[in-house]
Amino acid sequence: xxxxxxxxxxxxxxxxxxxxxxxxxxxxxxxxxxxxxxxxxxxxxxxxxxxxxxxxxxxxxxxxxxxxxxxxxxxxxxxxxxxxxxxxxxxxxxxxxxxxxxxxxxxxxxxxxxxxxxxxxxxxxxxxxxxxxxxxxxxxxxxxxxxxxxxxxxxxxxxxxxxxxxxxxxxxxxxxxxxxxxxxxxxxxxxxxxxxxxxxxxxxxxxxxxxxxxxxxxxxxxxxxxxxxxxxxxxxxxxxxxxxxxxxxxxxxxxxxxxxxxxxxxxxxxxxxxxxxxxxxxxxxxxxxxxxxxxxxxxxxxxxxxxxxxxxxxxxxxxxxxxxxxxxxxxxxxxxxxxxxxxxxxxxxxxxxxxxxxxxxxxxxxxxxxxxxxxxxxxxxxxxxxxxxxxxxxxxxxxxxxxxxxxxxxxxxxxxxxxxxxxxxxxxxxxxxxxxxxxxxxxxxxxxxxxxxxxxx
Numbered sequence: 001x002x003x004x005x006x007x008x009x010x011x012x013x014x015x016x017x018x019x020x021x022x023x024x025x026x027x028x029x030x031x032x033x034x035x036x037x038x039x040x041x042x043x044x045x046x047x048x049x050x051x052x053x054x055x056x057x058x059x060x061x062x063x064x065x066x067x068x069x070x071x072x073x074x075x076x077x078x079x080x081x082x083x084x085x086x087x088x089x090x091x092x093x094x095x096x097x098x099x100x101x102x103x104x105x106x107x108x109x110x111x112x113x114x115x116x117x118x119x120x121x122x123x124x125x126x127x128x129x130x131x132x133x134x135x136x137x138x139x140x141x142x143x144x145x146x147x148x149x150x151x152x153x154x155x156x157x158x159x160x161x162x163x164x165x166x167x168x169x170x171x172x173x174x175x176x177x178x179x180x181x182x183x184x185x186x187x188x189x190x191x192x193x194x195x196x197x198x199x200x201x202x203x204x205x206x207x208x209x210x211x212x213x214x215x216x217x218x219x220x221x222x223x224x225x226x227x228x229x230x231x232x233x234x235x236x237x238x239x240x241x242x243x244x245x246x247x248x249x250x251x252x253x254x255x256x257x258x259x260x261x262x263x264x265x266x267x268x269x270x271x272x273x274x275x276x277x278x279x280x281x282x283x284x285x286x287x288x289x290x291x292x293x294x295x296x297x298x299x300x301x302x303x304x305x306x307x308x309x310x311x312x313x314x315x316x317x318x319x320x321x322x323x324x325x326x327x328x329x330x331x332x333x334x335x336x337x338x339x340x341x342x343x344x345x346x347x348x349x350x351x352x353x354x355x356x357x358x359x360x361x362x363x364x365x366x367x368x369x370x371x372x373x374x375x376x377x378x379x380x381x382x383x384x385x386x387x388x389x390x391x392x393x394x395x396x397x398x399x400x401x402x403x404x405x406x407x408x409x410x411x412x413x414x415x416x417x418x419x420x421x422x423x424x425x426x427x428x429x430x431x432x433x434x435x436x437x438x439x440x441x442x443x444x445x446x447x448x449x450x451x452x453x454x455x456x457x
Contacts, residue, residue, distance in 0.1 A: 003030035004106060011035070011067060013086070014076025015042035015057075021149030022074045022099045023048065023055060028155075034070075036062060068092050074099065077145070077169035080194060098173030100166060103150040105176060108158030112138075114289050115177065117166045117208050118185025118224075120336040121282045122146075124274075125185060126165040128286040128307055133161045135303035136295045145170060168204040169194070175210070181292035182208045183216035183285055187223040188335025192358030198223065214292040216285060219243070235292060237284040239277055248284040259284055261291070267301050274309040276343030312438045314340050314420075317445045320452055322415035325406075325445045328422035329438035334359055337424035338367040347373045347417045349409040351402070351441075354425030356381035361388035364424060368392050374412040376405045380429040402430070402437065406444040 008031050012022045015037040026033055034056035035048065048055055058066060067073060067089035073096040075081060081096060090096050107113075116126045123146050130142035138160035143150050146165040153162070166174070168191065184205050187198070195201040202223045209215055209229060218224045219236035228234050235246055242249035245262035252258075257269040259280060266287065269280050283304055290300050309315070310330075317325040328340045332354075341348055350372045352364075361384060368375060374395040377385055386396055397412065399405035402421075409419040421441045431437040 003028075005029040005031035005072070007032060008071040009034075009069065010072045010074060011070045012074045012076070013037070013062075013079045015039075015044045015048065016076055016078065017044065018076045018099055018149050019074075020044040020047060021151045022076075022102070023052060025099075025102070025151040025154065026074070027052065027055075034058060034066075036066065038062065062086070064088050068094060070094055072097070074102065075173050077167055080169075081172050096173065097175070098170055099149060099151050100144070100164070100170045100174045100177060103154065104174065104178070106154060107162070109178075111158045112161045112180045112293055113178065113213075114161065114163045115166055115179045115182040115208050116164065116185065116289075117168065117171065117205050118183070118218075119188045119190050119333055120331075120339060121185045121278065121285070122165045122167075123330070124279070124282050124310055124313065125183070125286050125289075126163055127310060128283065128304070129289050130163045131307055132286060132290045132295070132300045132303040133163065135299040136290070137299070138295075166208060168201060171207040172204050174207060177208075178211045179208070179213035181214040181216055181289045183289060184208060184218070184221075184224045184227060185282070185285055186218055186221045186335060188333060188338075189359045189363060190333040190335070190357060192360075194357075202227075214289075216288045216292065218281075218285070219247070233292075235288050237281065237288050239281050248288050250280060250284075259287070261287070266297065267304060271305050272307075273305070274307060276314065276339070278339040278343055279309070312434060314343060314422075317442050318449050320410065320445070320449050323410065323413045324418045326418055326420045326422075327438050327441055328420060329427070329434045329441060331422035331424060332426050332434060333357070334361065334364050334424050337364060337422040340420060340422040341367045341371040344371070344418050344420065347371070347414070349373055349413045349417060349419045350375045351378065351405045351409055351419065351421045352423050352425065353377040353379035353382040353385055354423045354427055354437075355379065355429045356384060356425050359424070361385045361424070365389055365392050368394055373414070373417060374409075376409045376412070378402060378405050378430070379423070379425060381425060385424075402440045403444040403447075406441065406448055410448060 010031040012019050012035045036058040062085040064085040133140040140161045141153050141159045142163045143153050144164040145167045206227045215234045220238040237248040251260050259266045312330040315327045331337045369392040376397045397408045427434045427437040
């Protein structure tokens with residue numbers, strides 16, 4: 001096969017993991033490469049300087065003339081398509097796409113493909129679908145927003161199935177991705193610093209359905225349910241009863257809850273290692289996707305029984321003096337924190353705050369009022385969250401560090417309560433990323449446990 005980009009001038013925008021992946025793949029395709037990043041020290045710069053010295057590097061403000069001189073722009077997810085310099089280049093006839101679009105054009109069409117997006121639960125459902133496919137005997141590649149850039153998978157040969165987690169940012173620059181089944185799990189305010197309201201955000205998510213395949217829709221999500229396209233097969237899921245034989249839902253009977261397709265009982269939630277109503281709904285979405293390509297139930301349910309979930313998603317850390325500590329550092333928006341609060345059976349002392357990404361925190365108030373004993377706020381947008389929650393009457397405290405927040409939360413909690421780190425915010429104002437935030441939280445909890453043992457020992 002001839003090299004796809006032989007002697008074409010391609011500029012990669014953004015030099016993180018995705019940008020580095022795109023550079024490597026395009027280099028193998030014979031492109032004349034350059035890279036631009038508005039940061040003075042992007043994370044992958046040392047690798048490019050050492051391993052790709054022929055790549056021209058441009059740091060600082062984007063140069064409109066540079067962009068306009070290219071044959072193709074490849075945008076990393078963090079680079080908005082709406083940037084004026086990019087829009088000017090597009091107006092002058094330069095194509096601007098992302099790595100997922102390159103993947104869509106050059107992947108093997110023989111492989112089945114699932115695509116998963118949503119405000120919350122993407123990584124859980126993507127990972128679970130991958131586990132289900134493997135249990136069904138299919139060679140499976142899980143990639144995308146979950147950690148492995150999609151272009152890195154093209155050198156490994158075609159698997160039976162690709163399972164892709166896609167963010168709204170990735171979907172903005174994706175046009176021809178053909179899926180066998182795709183889902184928008186749910187929508188709640190997120191990335192409002194990038195989008196002009198929920199309709200704009202929902203439109204980006206809905207792009208996952210633009211090239212056919214079975215639509216797996218959350219019938220209880222107003223925005224998602226409205227994405228059904230005429231002439232496309234649709235299967236729905238939700239926490240209510242399934243409305244038809246092809247749909248997925250829950251049945252509550254005799255103190256037990258069953259996952260259902262139509263009126264058929266599939267598995268009781270007590271058999272699952274992942275807890276909470278939101279995870280039962282995630283499991284329904286994963287089952288709906290896998291059944292859309294005709295996989296048999298037995299291996300799917302076996303995979304579901306053994307699935308332990310992902311780290312930093314309402315993950316138990318420790319019990320100290322009868323108080324349970326949970327890490328939900330991946331809860332980076334309001335919807336995730338509401339789900340975490342409602343998924344725990346006990347009263348909660350919530351630790352929240354950080355970079356709020358322009359969200360309206362009044363939408364957190366009802367869940368806090370119903371489930372929280374008190375709230376400890378950290379980070380840049382703590383004052384905004386405090387104002388939004390003032391009317392709840394729930395006690396609020398402020399802490400300058402996460403370590404101090406853990407101590408304050410322990411003091412505010414009563415035996416039988418839970419202390420939950422679920423920030424409803426991004427982490428970058430105080431931490432490298434959500435995983436670093438989780439590390440600091442867990443270290444603070446274990447240090448508290450050691451101190452308490454010394455006191456009571």
